[in-house]
Amino acid sequence: MHVPRFWREIPNRYGLVGTRCGHCNRVFFPPRAICPHCRRVGHLEPYRLSGRGKIYSFTTVYSGPADFKDQLPYMLAIVELEEGPRVMAQLTDCREEEVKIGEEVELVFRRIREEGEEGIIYYGFKARPVRGRSQEARPS
Amino acid sequence: MRRVAVVGVGQTKFGELWDTSFRQMIIEAGTRALEDAGMSGKEIDAIYVGNMSAGQFIRQEHIAPLIADHSGLAPVPCTRVEAACASGALALREAMVAVASGMHDVVVAAGIEKMTDVIAETGQEVLATVADQEWEAFMGATFHSLFALMARRHMYEFGTTEEQMALVAVKNHHNACLNAYAQHHVELTVEKVLQSPVVSSPLKMLECASLTDGAACLILVPLEEARKYTDTPVEIAGSGQASDTITLGDRESLVSLRATREAARMAYRMAGLEPRQVNVAEVHDATTISEIMAVEDLGFCKKGEGGKITEEGITAIDGPLPVNPSGGLEGRGHPIGATGIAQALEIVLQLRGEAGKRQVKKAEVGLTHNVGGSGGTAVVHLFRRV
Numbered sequence: 355m356h357v358p359r360f361w362r363e364i365p366n367r368y369g370l371v372g373t374r375c376g377h378c379n380r381v382f383f384p385p386r387a388i389c390p391h392c393r394r395v396g397h398l399e400p401y402r403l404s405g406r407g408k409i410y411s412f413t414t415v416y417s418g419p420a421d422f423k424d425q426l427p428y429m430l431a432i433v434e435l436e437e438g439p440r441v442m443a444q445l446t447d448c449r450e451e452e453v454k455i456g457e458e459v460e461l462v463f464r465r466i467r468e469e470g471e472e473g474i475i476y477y478g479f480k481a482r483p484v485r486g487r488s489q490e491a492r493p494s
Numbered sequence: 495m496r497r498v499a500v501v502g503v504g505q506t507k508f509g510e511l512w513d514t515s516f517r518q519m520i521i522e523a524g525t526r527a528l529e530d531a532g533m534s535g536k537e538i539d540a541i542y543v544g545n546m547s548a549g550q551f552i553r554q555e556h557i558a559p560l561i562a563d564h565s566g567l568a569p570v571p572c573t574r575v576e577a578a579c580a581s582g583a584l585a586l587r588e589a590m591v592a593v594a595s596g597m598h599d600v601v602v603a604a605g606i607e608k609m610t611d612v613i614a615e616t617g618q619e620v621l622a623t624v625a626d627q628e629w630e631a632f633m634g635a636t637f638h639s640l641f642a643l644m645a646r647r648h649m650y651e652f653g654t655t656e657e658q659m660a661l662v663a664v665k666n667h668h669n670a671c672l673n674a675y676a677q678h679h680v681e682l683t684v685e686k687v688l689q690s691p692v693v694s695s696p697l698k699m700l701e702c703a704s705l706t707d708g709a710a711c712l713i714l715v716p717l718e719e720a721r722k723y724t725d726t727p728v729e730i731a732g733s734g735q736a737s738d739t740i741t742l743g744d745r746e747s748l749v750s751l752r753a754t755r756e757a758a759r760m761a762y763r764m765a766g767l768e769p770r771q772v773n774v775a776e777v778h779d780a781t782t783i784s785e786i787m788a789v790e791d792l793g794f795c796k797k798g799e800g801g802k803i804t805e806e807g808i809t810a811i812d813g814p815l816p817v818n819p820s821g822g823l824e825g826r827g828h829p830i831g832a833t834g835i836a837q838a839l840e841i842v843l844q845l846r847g848e849a850g851k852r853q854v855k856k857a858e859v860g861l862t863h864n865v866g867g868s869g870g871t872a873v874v875h876l877f878r879r880v
Contacts, residue, residue, distance in 0.1 A: 440743035
């Protein structure tokens with residue numbers, strides 16, 4: 355991914371900023387520019403998500419792309435956030451045998467991947483089971 | 495709107511065709527289709543070709559004129575159609591619209607993908623470009639991981655088992671053994687499937703379609719003129735296409751493809767047919783869970799019972815509703831852009847009674863179901879003997 359393509363989404367990726375429709379109050383993450391329910395009467399504004407949610411489904415990837423090779427095997431989940439949207443994220447700090455659908459997770463700031471020796475390092479969020487852990491502070 | 499019929503079909507062998515180039519493949523499939531229809535080629539008014547990604551697989555864009563040119567058909571208009579893994583069925587739909595509208599009389603619907611000129615790892619990375627690059631592939635999502643997430647949820651909601659999913663692979667590989675054009679000629683067992691390496695849990699290697707080269711062509715004409723070319727025309731009685739969200743997370747459900755349900759509804763309505771009237775179906779089994787979800791979403795059984803009807807042999811080649819008699823994507827192979835055309839080709843052969851060792855009984859109505867990506871596009875067609 356080229357630098358501008360990553361850079362322009364930093365607020366969303368680092369700060370979990372999605373959008374909310376002022377007309378129907380639905381929240382979208384990843385952000386949408388048009389509310390598919392209200393369309394022209396909708397009005398979307400930036401909306402910051404809490405990062406709290408539950409595992410909706412998960413898998414462990416054993417065969418992955420070159421940029422993720424050093425991380426294999428890694429876990430991916432669809433996380434249902436408390437504001438409604440479902441988002442894809444890697445699961446971190448846990449093992450597949452322990453994970454269950456419905457388990458509470460929080461999105462935490464992590465390194466996602468690196469682009470070779472000299473390329474940029476991509477940061478973003480991963481999902482971590484809460485399991486009694488106090489919620490990690492996120493930069494404001 | 496004019497009624498449309500298929501009067502000619504042709505395909506290449508599906509597999510790793512290292513000694514055959516992209517242009518040779520399309521010529522081979524096209525020539526066979528023309529011979530099947532008893533045409534010379536000068537009758538052709540237009541070509542629609544489904545192709546997902548020649549740009550990434552062989553670094554060749556602008557393949558439409560290349561195909562018209564090397565088929566000796568220029569200046570006939572040729573249009574490339576792309577909808578990821580549903581490119582083939584979408585090319586068929588566009589070709590059908592062209593004939594139905596009266597714009598053209600004799601139209602080729604083609605599909606082609608040359609996937610093995612790159613190494614397997616690159617091939618898988620190309621496949622992953624059908625997912626949302628910003629919010630799925632960025633996180634490490636692979637093509638198969640998307641289906642794995644659906645499979646896990648299907649197991650959770652309906653109790654579908656890994657054995658039931660493995661049975662889909664066993665069935666489709668068995669059927670492929672009866673198909674000379676199929677990529678994989680190997681009988682599997684449930685144990686063999688379950689013991690194959692995990693690609694993305696719970697899906698194993700033998701549950702996922704492989705990388706394949708292949709091309710297939712159909713020739714379409716108005717139904718009223720079909721008997722000029724063949725004694726056994728097959729009508730395209732219904733066509734449906736639908737879109738859904740590109741990201742899996744944005745879907746209302748992970749256990750059903752809304753695009754499939756909507757496309758099927760359109761196709762059934764257009765044809766005036768119901769699911770129970772379908773005698774044979776070619777569905778999009780990119781993975782085993784894909785077929786289980788497809789038979790549910792197409793209305794062949796209740797939601798959640800796809801695994802059960804597979805286990806009961808309902809969808810076996812000698813069962814009451816044979817599904818993927820050709821071997822499907824798993825057995826026949828999945829040259830992305832060619833798949834939708836190859837599915838229609840199989841149904842045409844079945845309805846003509848020309849499917850040889852894999853001929854199913856009493857085939858009057860057939861269905862094809864082609865899905866793009868993880869379900870962002872679905873295309874359904876219904877075919878009828880006339």
